[in-house]
Amino acid sequence: MADSYEALAKTIVEGVGGVQNVRGLTHCVTRLRFTLADPKLADTEKLQSTDGVMTVIQAGGQYQVVIGNKVTSVYDAILNQYDIKGEGEVEPDPGQNDLANADDKKDNTVSRLMGVMSSILMPTLPVLTAAGIIKGLTALFAALNVLDTTSGVYMIMYAAGDGFFYFLPIMLGYTSAKHFKCNEFLGAAIGAALVYPDMVNIASTLDVAGSLFEGTPFQMDYYNTFFGIPVIMPGSGYTSSVVPIMIAVWFASKLEHFFKKHLGEMIRDLLTPLLVLAISVPVTYLVIGPVVQGICGVIFMLISALFNAGLVGGLIGGALIGGGFGVLVMFGLHWVVISLGLSNIALAGFDYVMAAGGIGPMIGMAQGLCITLRTRSKKVRDLALPSFLSQVMGVGEPLMYSILIPLKKPYAINILGGAIGGAIIGALKGKIYVFGGSGLFGLANYVDPSGDPTNFINCCIGIAVGMVATFIIQWFAYDFEAEKRVIGE
Structure with a gap:
């Protein structure tokens, strides 16, 4: 069986244009998801006629080879045989353009956005699914009076399920940093700042300091300020949130790359993470979070209005x-x-x-x-x-x-x-x-x-x-x- 996986892996790598054409590789439940230097070098017709390949899809900035439930074994076989880093990139050949030619520029903004979100969320899928099953079944057993919500079994199992969702910004901070090529623990640290208990519970521990857009449907109360700037928080903070941390880590990656380029070698390693955290966390709380949550809130209101x-x-x-x-x-x-x-x-x-x-x-x-x-x-x-x-x-x-x-x-x-x-x-x-x-x-x-x-x-x-x-x-x-x-x- 291992030999068949290795043979299929070899055929697929050759079909996508060879190892030199592969800039990144991840996989989901049924698909190998390649990021190719030049998608035109892939032989889609050959791959689609290969025994073991169901189809090939090009979407979201990815070249996706659908192979079904054996995807993990084939993925491992590729990594074992070739100098390809899973969930990462390999260096392109010298002189090879980043995206091969201008035709790849046709990949529109929406498609790139989908590719980014897929890349960030995909690594969390197995555990996210497992945590959701545990949380859902625990709630179901409680609703059926099989479990008492004050029992140790309920509390521990619910923590096992809900904990992942509560601290999801930390997980996505890590995977976002991997995608945007910055320090993974910086991404996790920004996520941790977003779910820090004192900030999550700010509405229950402090009095209202003021209101923005008072008297309108968009009125927002705030409970503290940062150098006089209102700190606007969602009702439950940023626990379980998805989009704010993605944008926050993208912003942090730009800062990190800038400081690494412009700071002196003697102080770079110390000051880069210090400055990135000191700037990105306030910007996230003051700008990125409120804007993103506001947009998400409007979308939710529109969806709710329809339903x-x-x-x-x-x-x-x-x-x-x-x-x-x-x-x-x-x-x-x-x-x-x-x-x-x-x-x-x-x-x-x-x-x-x-x-x-x-x-x-x-x-x-x-x-x-x-x-x-x-x-x-x-x-x-x-x-x-x-x-x-x-x-x-x-x-x-x-x-x-x-x-x-x-x-x-x-x-x-x-x-x-x-x-x-x-x-x-x-x-x-x-x-x-x-x-x-x-x-x-x-x-x-x-x-x-x-x-x-x-x-x-x-x-x-x-x-x-x-x-x-x-x-x-x-x-x-x-x-x-x-x-x-x-x-x-």
């Missing part, structure tokens, strides 16, 4: 997100939406967006099961059954790339089923309270920590209707000729 605009608003919002989220996943562009969901949870304690967007694996479960039972092709069944099991665990790419997209009609049915389920969740104002597991484990995300089962029941109704509708439509719309023509017997 609360009667039955029609919820139906439209839920249908668009439930049906469209899988399209974003196909191109690897879903991280911006996930970041928005995490920000909403940090701001309000819940999120509408991922409540509808997170039903994709459940829709895929219904579709994978239907295809397994309905197909007449052994080859399709051999693909569908393990893909169905992957959907149970929340991994959708194997089904998407092995069956849905090649056969086309099932992919349209998948979007339709997601839209149906998402519309019902949106109409019922379904929410998630934590971003954790996916597939069956994702059900815990809908548990209201207060113990009220209404939201959980409403979301389960939407999921169930979407799954049943998808199964029925897929059953009666199954195209046996297409499976024979495209995949074979």
Whole structure:
């Protein structure tokens, strides 16, 4: 088996243009994500026809090779065979341009932004998912009176789950620093400053010192000042926040590079981190944090207005997100939406967006099961059954790339089923309270920590209707000729 991984690794590296063309490599659950010096050197057609490669996607500034559940083994095989640093860069050949040629400049701002967010969030995904599952299940057991919220079991397990989310800015400070090529512990230190208890609890320990925009919907109270400048804090501080720390570390990386270049060698190592922290933390609290949280607050108000605009608003919002989220996943562009969901949870304690967007694996479960039972092709069944099991665990790419997209009609049915389920969740104002597991484990995300089962029941109704509708439509719309023509017997 190891030999097969090494052979596939060799083929993939050759297919992306050789080791000299690889500037960075990370991986997610199913994809190898390359940053290439010159994407034109990659042989996409060859890679797509390689046994073991499902497809190739170019999005978010990355060259993504989708290979399914064996991605970690192939990733390790690449690192073992080649001088490529995982989650880092290799030096390009002398004389090679940073992005090869001007055509790469066409990679627009939105695409680059998605690539940055993906790179920063991706390393946290396994632990973020595990922590979310623990937190969601602990809340579920408490709501079912299986656990007493004052018991040691509840308190310790909830800490195991919630602790990661509470201190998320520290984790993202570290991964942001790796992405922006600055001292990782500087990034973590900035994150730690954002969740420092005295600042998080400032509203409960100090009296209101003043208000900005008083008498308007944007009125903001502040409790202290920094050299006379108001320190504006969100209600729960910056715990669990996502975007502020990313921008803060980007700013800090610019400072670090500047000081390292201009400070003398004798004082550089001491003064650089000192100056970076002394400047970046106040700037984050005074400018970056309030501006970003203000923008996120406006976005959340707009989303809330849509989902609360009667039955029609919820139906439209839920249908668009439930049906469209899988399209974003196909191109690897879903991280911006996930970041928005995490920000909403940090701001309000819940999120509408991922409540509808997170039903994709459940829709895929219904579709994978239907295809397994309905197909007449052994080859399709051999693909569908393990893909169905992957959907149970929340991994959708194997089904998407092995069956849905090649056969086309099932992919349209998948979007339709997601839209149906998402519309019902949106109409019922379904929410998630934590971003954790996916597939069956994702059900815990809908548990209201207060113990009220209404939201959980409403979301389960939407999921169930979407799954049943998808199964029925897929059953009666199954195209046996297409499976024979495209995949074979």
